[in-house]
Amino acid sequence: MKAELQKTTLLNVDTATRDWYVADASKQTLGRFATQIAVVLMGKHKPSYTNNVDSGDFVVILNAAEISVSGRKSETKEYDSYSYYPGGRRVQKYAKVLEEKPEFIIMQAVKRMLPKNKLGRKMLTKLKVYAGSTHDHAAQQPKILEIN
Numbered sequence: 001m002k003a004e005l006q007k008t009t010l011l012n013v014d015t016a017t018r019d020w021y022v023a024d025a026s027k028q029t030l031g032r033f034a035t036q037i038a039v040v041l042m043g044k045h046k047p048s049y050t051n052n053v054d055s056g057d058f059v060v061i062l063n064a065a066e067i068s069v070s071g072r073k074s075e076t077k078e079y080d081s082y083s084y085y086p087g088g089r090r091v092q093k094y095a096k097v098l099e100e101k102p103e104f105i106i107m108q109a110v111k112r113m114l115p116k117n118k119l120g121r122k123m124l125t126k127l128k129v130y131a132g133s134t135h136d137h138a139a140q141q142p143k144i145l146e147i148n
Helices: 030-042 094-100 102-111 118-124
Strands: 020-024 058-062 078-082 089-093 127-129
Touching: 020 030, 030 058, 030 102, 030 118, 078 094, 089 094, 094 102, 102 118, 102 127
Parallel strands: 020 058, 058 127
Antiparallel strands: 078 089
């Protein structure tokens, strides 16, 4: 008697189910927080993960202004931008960026942990970051995402 073979099922865009999660960034360390958010955006926390399909979930991050970094990074970390013109390099300190646009800090940290291709850019659109404790996605009934 032959043993029955189990078939591997691969996801496609139509069969992928996406949930909504809300995570609180207050009292969290930036790098550790961003890695766990990136895993949820990619869908690696699901048993049906397929690497060539965007099977991840939506994530809403609250209190982005209260994120912290370890060590002396708050004084030494810098964010570069370049306009591709001579002398077009702009450098901003972490403390100034945190004060002006704290959403940018979390978006950049998560973006750099996603794949560097079209799929990674599509995954990043499922990330919603807010500096305060209110968001516009109550209609989606997001579940609370526990971050250790």
